[in-house]
Amino acid sequence: MLDVEKYEEVKKIFTAYLESKGLRKTSERYAILEEIYSRTGHFDVEELYAGMKERGIQVSRATVYNTLDLLVEHHLVSKHQFGRNLAQYEKSYGYRQHDHVICTECHKVVEFCDPRIHGIQTMVGELLNFHILHHSLNLYGICGDCRAKAARTTTE
Amino acid sequence: MLDVEKYEEVKKIFTAYLESKGLRKTSERYAILEEIYSRTGHFDVEELYAGMKERGIQVSRATVYNTLDLLVEHHLVSKHQFGRNLAQYEKSYGYRQHDHVICTECHKVVEFCDPRIHGIQTMVGELLNFHILHHSLNLYGICGDCRAKAARTTTE
């Protein structure tokens, strides 16, 4: 489900970005942006590509990669690597920044927020003389469901 | 430089692990373990492989991958994904757990420790009912050197 209002806002920002960089405003780029903002949760390139194809919108994988790079660069989309060698993306404009807990059994991903991370980021940046731009905190563990499943299997 | 005492300790642990799992104690596995514990800092599979070849120890890449998996599983080695699709590893037994700051310009990696992360990990695990096993916190930014370099280029 696309939040039209939010999409229009993001579209404006993207347009301004493209203009400022002297890049072309192509229908493919907007189609990809729209597809992303009509999705919820994480997705990889193949899922995005397949989702568009299903809706009858044909773009090439190369264009998907190209556009994702632009969007990530401008922080309208964020990119994650959850261990496996497969980039995952999610829309990020207007969404509270958050981190992830990943179940190593079923690969479920749950989001959380903790204000302390911001403090760490600031402090470490100052201490080590880095200009920190973003961070990625992933907690890996086993979710309740998988633990329950494992316990059931053991006692059987 | 290999810390012989530490290596012997890790070797014992690895041996016990192999025995407990009914796996074979092959010379290749120990050779890889030794190579890893004689290294400092991060390395990727290719570097490890090349390093061994240079010392005249021939193992196949397949065995390197296989052994790394075993070592990571038993927490004698830790594995990182610093953005690029290239796994990086480092020895981890007896080393204080730490996190990383990565320069997005020159790919330099600096380590740091912050006790608050442990608190976050515990709290989130309880809140979301996950049994957290490990975490990965990466801060991405631009290091002092690269900022200086950029400033120089701009004013020239």
Next chain:
DNA sequence: ATCCCTGCAAAGGGTTTGCAGACGC
């Protein structure tokens, strides 16, 4: 009209896999 962007397909690079032979157990 320019020349950037797209689509296609092939190349690339890290990782995994299949199989035959070797070797711990």
Next chain:
DNA sequence: GCGTCTGCAAACCCTTTGCAGGGAT
């Protein structure tokens, strides 16, 4: 001797690249 591990190379998969045609400016 059995069954797993190794080595080799091919296969795999995601991602990047090269190039020709098309469309935004």
